[in-house]
Amino acid sequence: MTTLIFDRISIPLQQALASALRRLAQLAHTSSWDQWASQRLTPTQRKILELLASRRESLTLSAVAQELGVTPATASDSLTALETKGLVKKRRSHVDGRALAIMLTTEGRRCVAALAALPDPLQAAFSVLTPSEQESFYRSAIKMIRGLQESGTLPLSRMCVRCRYFEPFRYPDSATPHHCHLVGAPFADRHLRIDCPDHEFNDRDAQEALWVRFCAGPPAPPPS
Numbered sequence: 001m002t003t004l005i006f007d008r009i010s011i012p013l014q015q016a017l018a019s020a021l022r023r024l025a026q027l028a029h030t031s032s033w034d035q036w037a038s039q040r041l042t043p044t045q046r047k048i049l050e051l052l053a054s055r056r057e058s059l060t061l062s063a064v065a066q067e068l069g070v071t072p073a074t075a076s077d078s079l080t081a082l083e084t085k086g087l088v089k090k091r092r093s094h095v096d097g098r099a100l101a102i103m104l105t106t107e108g109r110r111c112v113a114a115l116a117a118l119p120d121p122l123q124a125a126f127s128v129l130t131p132s133e134q135e136s137f138y139r140s141a142i143k144m145i146r147g148l149q150e151s152g153t154l155p156l157s158r159m160c161v162r163c164r165y166f167e168p169f170r171y172p173d174s175a176t177p178h179h180c181h182l183v184g185a186p187f188a189d190r191h192l193r194i195d196c197p198d199h200e201f202n203d204r205d206a207q208e209a210l211w212v213r214f215c216a217g218p219p220a221p222p223p224s
């Protein structure tokens with residue numbers, strides 16, 4: 001078999017993909033950094049505010065550290081700074097009297113909403129892709145995030161593909177093939193959650209089985 005000239009003179013595809021993503025990440029980092037820096041917030045402080053805003057209930061310090069993949073000391077420093085700015089408050093936890101429950105203040109919620117409403121150049125960059133290209137990209141991103149979580153590079157997150165309520169490809173011929181047993185409704189790849197407030201972790205074996213079914217795609221129709 002002849003080797004294509006461009007196979008010899010090109011970098012490997014994985015390297016090219018990493019390079020392309022680094023360019024996009026540069027845009028994301030610069031733009032969001034500018035927006036949040038205008039509020040004198042560090043990236044870790046920003047992530048804490050977004051995390052608290054995504055949850056219905058308060059979180060303990062150790063839960064914040066675990067979700068962000070940072071040390072308790074780093075989380076504690078950032079929380080102290082956010083408390084000084086009046087964006088979060090701490091209360092004694094109802095569940096564990098020795099722990100502190102952390103939640104957003106009204107000002108903290110206002111701050112997250114205002115910053116989320118700012119134009120996002122990275123979101124705008126996706127507008128050149130068709131809806132089906134965007135959905136396929138999103139599915140690939142979820143696969144990559146899960147892979148990095150499995151290797152311990154990223155902290156686990158409350159994704160559909162780890163959730164006890166998720167049933168992939170329950171409706172194989174439908175445009176919304178998956179089912180959420182909590183909501184009681186079908187949904188598509190574009191609706192998959194990466195950090196769902198209603199999520200409940202499956203045990204490890206069930207997560208693995210779920211992942212295999214999700215990756216396998218819709219089951220083949222029975223022979224006629």
Ligand code: SF4
Nearest residue numbers: 160163166180196199
């Ligand atoms: S509860 Fe949330 S994470 Fe679980 S399947 Fe439903 S939408 Fe997905």
